[in-house]
Amino acid sequence: MTRFAAPSAGEHDEVPTGSPESGAATGPPPAGRPFQDAGAWLIGGLSLLVTALFLVVNLAYNQWHFIPPVDDAYIHLQYARQIGTGHFLQYNTGDPISTGASSLLYVLILGGVYALGVTGSAFLPFAMLFGALCLALTAALTYRLGTRLAGRGTGISAGLLVALSGPLAWGATSGMEIAFVAFLLVALLLVFTGERAENRFRWTPVVAVAAALTRTELLLFAAVLSLVMVWHVVAHARGTRAPWPRVLGRILWIGLPAYAAAAQYAFYRIATGSAEQNGVLAKSLLHMPAVYPLEVADKVLSNFRIFLTAFTGLSTQDYVFPGALLLAILGVIGLFRRAPQWRGLAMAVGVGVLLVLASVSTLEFADVHHMRYVQPLLPVLLLFAVIGIHSAAQLFPAARRSVLVGGVVVALLFSASQLPAWSLRQAQQAAGIRDQQVTISNWIKGHLPPGARVAVNDVGAPAYFSERYIVDLIGLATTGFATPNLHGPGSLYEELKRLPEQRRPDYFVIFDSWSVHGLGEGGLFGRELITFELKSPRFSHTTLGGGSACQAARNCDKVTVYQADWDLLDSGDQPLEPPNGQIRDRLNVADLRDEERHDYQVVPAHQGFQPRTHLRTVIGPDGGDVVDSGRHVVGGESFTFHDLVPGRELTILGRIDPTEPEGGEPTGSRAVQVRADDELVGTWRFDADPRGWVETTFTIPAELVTEPTLTVELGPLQEFLGPYPDYSSYTYWAVQ
Incomplete structure (x- = not known):
């Protein structure tokens, strides 16, 4: 039966464990001599061979030029080149700082390399080769981590699976930060296991800082592992009665990644006005025009299910070997039960993976580019899947070794058999x-x-x-x-x-x-x-x-x-015909800043409706084109006019397109009920014109205009039941 032994004094860097193959206690190679570990060199070399073959296929498909399979790699290269030439986070020289690089530390490293002279046609090959090197290091460190947790056999199997992973080889040769993130994740766990025996974490928080500055997903992992470190430090202090000032100092040191992340986001906020990266603003479901909690939850769960399907490997896809996720869960449980010294690590891995998957699931296109946001989790998943195979083998005492060897061999054969498809896929995408x-x-x-x-x-x-x-x-x-x-x-x-x-x-x-x-x-x-x-x-x-x-x-x-062609840029700012009075205020619908100034919002008739914006060009009275931006409304709107004269009649001049679904059909959806400061005023009926928007008016009596501001609400004629107003609004003018 597999034994997970507690660390002994003087050997806390490499924990002797029971060999999964024989059950006998064996001692892994000392962690102090990693460069003399032949297993690590062989596994790392195999990974380099696989990525080299990927690059050769890529070159063959692209007339022997280096091309990444995703355009986003050039975003990193552009930011790095700008950093290397002294224009920090300026995508164009002289621009304000922007946060389009999804990994700050990665572009800083590439920027430093560019400053050292790796420029021109050598820069992209360097990025792709750097990714290949990071994957080789990841495979070697996975082998050492597996050896430390559950024996040399586990380490070798896990390291080989990482080296033979098609998705990881794709990511490593993409020019993106994928392999670098995977390397930092495995390194973080490995350094933690080396310092766990003394419960004094000197270097783990330092590696966690690098992780936190690389990707938000790694920040989540670092945060969970930091809590585990604090738990170990406090528990150790209680057992040894260590002075609490010293314990507090160690806890404060463990908080390094949190300080680094806070500083990064504070810098983003000061430099750009938002603590969130532009990628999050552009892709998150939480930044849609209208956010509906249940709609978001449904999409998040759908994305989460995609990840589970891929990592389980039970579909027709070729992401991992069949049953990988289920075996990984079994591995986490097995490590937690049989190795008390690694329970904190097992909890951190389980919770960390869940948090990362949940976080990425909030993106509109969470599975973009073969799920590249979660590819760095694969080494950890594969390692614990191997531990799970060992745990499953214990259920068959008479055939334990056969089940163990058979499970590992099937996993390796499946992974190796998919490499040609992944290399071809990468080359074809690069050709595109x-x-x-x-x-x-x-x-x-x-x-x-x-x-x-x-x-x-x-x-x-x-x-x-x-x-x-x-x-x-x-x-x-x-x-x-x-x-x-x-x-x-x-x-x-x-x-x-x-x-x-x-x-x-x-x-x-x-x-x-x-x-x-x-x-x-x-x-x-x-x-x-x-x-x-x-x-x-x-x-x-x-x-x-x-x-x-x-x-x-x-x-x-x-x-x-x-x-x-900017000739029509301001053509829609004024009404087509001069209004009968003075324009006191103007709401430019679809202009987000003007909408905010007027407290504008769409009040949808149904949950889930997204009031997206569009453009429309119509022919003006003089025969010229007039352009305006509008927003689709199903239900109603509310907004507040400013700078009005109290006690004077107000005419709302609206630019409306009520031609849904057909201009000649009496759908009943071309009328809204009007309220002014919550007082019912009447019904505003829109005239349809198949050529586009029309300008129509509605009058609010003088006695209802009691302040310089007036909130106007447009909504259905009856509550709950249709037909609901369905139109596009472009501009509203307040005329007195």
């Missing part, structure tokens, strides 16, 4: 990036003026290759655009209007299939310069999150370059 984003970026460099400003909705390669000023419409690299983009093209249009003229785009490079393409409805897209259509190969086989690699999945196979 080369055929589209890299090609487009080089076209921009060769065909657009050197001082041109270019707006894009996939920001990586264009900035890195084109040497042009880039405006990121998604909001990762351009601070202030993430939230408007979530609301839709209408709000994005209004944010573009606010840009200083020297930062306003001269050209747009847009995926035809993305919602950002709706900016064209506002006349911003002028002359079409060129359209790029993908010719690269599709996926040979899809897997979880593969659709988000949209070039190879053909979800974004066409990109058009437009010359910007």
